[in-house]
Amino acid sequence: xxxxxxxxxxxxxxxxxxxxxxxxxxxxxxxxxxxxxxxxxxxxxxxxxxxxxxxxxxxxxxxxxxxxxxxxxxxxxxxxxxxxxxxxxxxxxxxxxxxxxxxxxxxxxxxxxxxxxxxxxxxxxxxxxxxxxxxxxxxxxxxxxxxxxxxxxxxxxxxxxxxxxxxxxxxxxxxxxxxxxxxxxxxxxxxxxxxxxxxxxxxxxxxxxxxxxxxxxxxxxxxxxxxxxxxxxxxxxxxxxxxxxxxxxxxxxxxxxxxxxxxxxxxxxxxxxxxxxxxxxxxxxxxxxxxxxxxxxxxxxxxxxxxxxxxxxxxxxxxxxxxxxxxxxxxxxxxxxxxxxxxxxxxxxxxxxxxxxxxxxxxxxxxxxxxxxxxxxxxxxxxxxxxxxxxxxxxxxxxxxxxxxxxxxxxxxxxxxx
Amino acid sequence: xxxxxxxxxxxxxxxxxxxxxxxxxxxxxxxxxxxxxxxxxxxxxxxxxxxxxxxxxxxxxxxxxxxxxxxxxxxxxxxxxxxxxxxxxxxxxxxxxxxxxxxxxxxxxxxxxxxxxxxxxxxxxxxxxxxxxxxxxxxxxxxxxxxxxxxxxxxxxxxxxxxxx
Numbered sequence: 001x002x003x004x005x006x007x008x009x010x011x012x013x014x015x016x017x018x019x020x021x022x023x024x025x026x027x028x029x030x031x032x033x034x035x036x037x038x039x040x041x042x043x044x045x046x047x048x049x050x051x052x053x054x055x056x057x058x059x060x061x062x063x064x065x066x067x068x069x070x071x072x073x074x075x076x077x078x079x080x081x082x083x084x085x086x087x088x089x090x091x092x093x094x095x096x097x098x099x100x101x102x103x104x105x106x107x108x109x110x111x112x113x114x115x116x117x118x119x120x121x122x123x124x125x126x127x128x129x130x131x132x133x134x135x136x137x138x139x140x141x142x143x144x145x146x147x148x149x150x151x152x153x154x155x156x157x158x159x160x161x162x163x164x165x166x167x168x169x170x171x172x173x174x175x176x177x178x179x180x181x182x183x184x185x186x187x188x189x190x191x192x193x194x195x196x197x198x199x200x201x202x203x204x205x206x207x208x209x210x211x212x213x214x215x216x217x218x219x220x221x222x223x224x225x226x227x228x229x230x231x232x233x234x235x236x237x238x239x240x241x242x243x244x245x246x247x248x249x250x251x252x253x254x255x256x257x258x259x260x261x262x263x264x265x266x267x268x269x270x271x272x273x274x275x276x277x278x279x280x281x282x283x284x285x286x287x288x289x290x291x292x293x294x295x296x297x298x299x300x301x302x303x304x305x306x307x308x309x310x311x312x313x314x315x316x317x318x319x320x321x322x323x324x325x326x327x328x329x330x331x332x333x334x335x336x337x338x339x340x341x342x343x344x345x346x347x348x349x350x351x352x353x354x355x356x357x358x359x360x361x362x363x364x365x366x367x368x369x370x371x372x373x374x375x376x377x378x379x380x381x382x383x384x385x386x387x388x389x390x391x392x393x394x395x396x397x398x399x400x401x402x403x404x405x406x407x408x409x410x411x412x413x414x415x416x417x418x
Numbered sequence: 419x420x421x422x423x424x425x426x427x428x429x430x431x432x433x434x435x436x437x438x439x440x441x442x443x444x445x446x447x448x449x450x451x452x453x454x455x456x457x458x459x460x461x462x463x464x465x466x467x468x469x470x471x472x473x474x475x476x477x478x479x480x481x482x483x484x485x486x487x488x489x490x491x492x493x494x495x496x497x498x499x500x501x502x503x504x505x506x507x508x509x510x511x512x513x514x515x516x517x518x519x520x521x522x523x524x525x526x527x528x529x530x531x532x533x534x535x536x537x538x539x540x541x542x543x544x545x546x547x548x549x550x551x552x553x554x555x556x557x558x559x560x561x562x563x564x565x566x567x568x569x570x571x572x573x574x575x576x577x578x579x580x581x582x583x
Binding site for chain 1: 475486487492496500510525533537541548575
């Protein structure tokens with residue numbers, strides 16, 4: 001029954017009661033057209049339905065500002081329907097190009113296809129199903145149904161290319177890679193010399209050293225291997241800054257994505273820890289599958305304000321292999337200093353990519369003397385934190401998010417070495 | 419097509435209302451103006467027209483009941499009920515499905531026509547039986563025959579459909 005049915009029935013009932021009360025037969029006669037109208041749902045009940053629904057999302061994941069094609073096909077295996085409105089239920093935050101609805105009649109055995117394009121910001125979107133409203137043509141009867149047809153769709157963070165990051169963890173893995181292992185073997189970088197032993201390749205003989213020592217001396221090369229890299233994404237709400245619709249956390253996610261892409265591309269074993277809401281740990285792995293896992297985790301990552309994870313003191317460092325490389329993406333707080341120095345002290349190599357919160361906030365602040373003074377004060381505090389970390393032999397890349405990440409990495413890591 | 423059916427029905431309900439309340443000039447004018455607003459309600463804002471549509475149906479019903487109580491011709495009251503229901507329901511259909519295919523429009527008008535014919539016919543039969551509406555025997559018989567036939571048809575169709583399930 002619908003609102004229209006209630007209106008007509010109530011009018012008929014009011015006329016009937018008034019007619020009975022006032023003993024007026026004309027009012028009773030007047031009520032008859034209304035009653036005939038309100039009897040309609042009982043005469044013409046809606047047909048039984050039988051649906052088959054199929055959803056396809058192509059592709060089921062997209063990058064940044066790409067769009068994806070959604071197709072929902074609905075088959076009517078029941079009786080013909082005079083008026084049907086079907087609406088594909090959309091998750092919050094999704095942008096739609098085209099109409100996710102169909103309105104019209106639906107013949108028995110026919111298939112209707114709803115096609116539209118979707119876009120979204122980084123995240124995981126779940127489509128629950130299709131809502132169907134069946135009306136009779138006079139809107140006296142209505143039936144609502146929900147057909148579950150779940151579909152999941154990821155908008156992955158955009159990937160930024162990184163030129164080169166030089167890392168040197170104390171321990172590497174056995175497979176050949178791009179990271180110097182501090183052990184002699186096959187490689188290209190000179191490592192040292194030793195006395196020739198039969199079996200050494202003759203082309204590695206160091207003739208100059210041999211002439212000086214009157215011995216056969218052979219060159220040693222440093223083995224290049226893959227390493228364990230643990231990426232930590234700081235998702236604590238306390239470090240988040242939002243201004244003008246932009247979020248500093250989104251830049252952190254972008255950096256973590258670029259780093260994961262780079263280190264996996266170099267053949268390393270990469271794990272991801274998202275620290276904030278709870279500990280979201282993606283177990284280390286290699287290759288394309290691991291890349292997909294990490295990207296899915298990053299696309300779902302959200303800020304958290306769990307009191308346990310307010311500081312890095314509770315960082316579960318045991319999940320990272322000992323003496324491996326840790327890359328932390330965090331805007332940093334002064335109180336993070338101690339736990340990070342501890343990480344370095346227990347043998348991890350730590351690289352921090354720190355999106356600059358001061359430069360980020362300054363862009364959206366009024367350009368006056370107060371902002372300049374506030375920036376100076378904040379900068380002094382931040383520089384003190386960063387220099388303490390550098391003194392503890394933690395590599396820090398300070399990243400102004402207005403610039404591409406690779407520029408900041410090159411300036412901080414490559415040029416500093418020179 | 420349905421738009422013009424709706425407008426025509428609204429105009430006729432206005433005319434019938436003015437005729438019904440002829441002796442109560444102010445009320446007749448208000449009723450007429452409201453029915454004229456109903457003619458073009460699709461041009462108003464959706465929120466306003468959504469409110470106007472059921473309101474005028476209610477007002478028409480109340481005013482025609484008032485007219486009947488004041489001794490106005492009862493046939494006009496039944497006709498107002500019929501035309502008001504037609505205009506109101508056509509407005510509902512247009513709101514949902516403005517660009518309906520012609521076949522759907524015909525099917526809708528057929529459904530609506532049958533229901534209104536049965537409703538109005540039953541009302542008129544009741545008035546005839548009460549003596550409010552004087553018809554010659556042949557016309558009264560024909561009216562009741564048609565209405566009875568329609569009732570039987572509707573009921574038998576419904577029962578056939580139900581038994582087919």
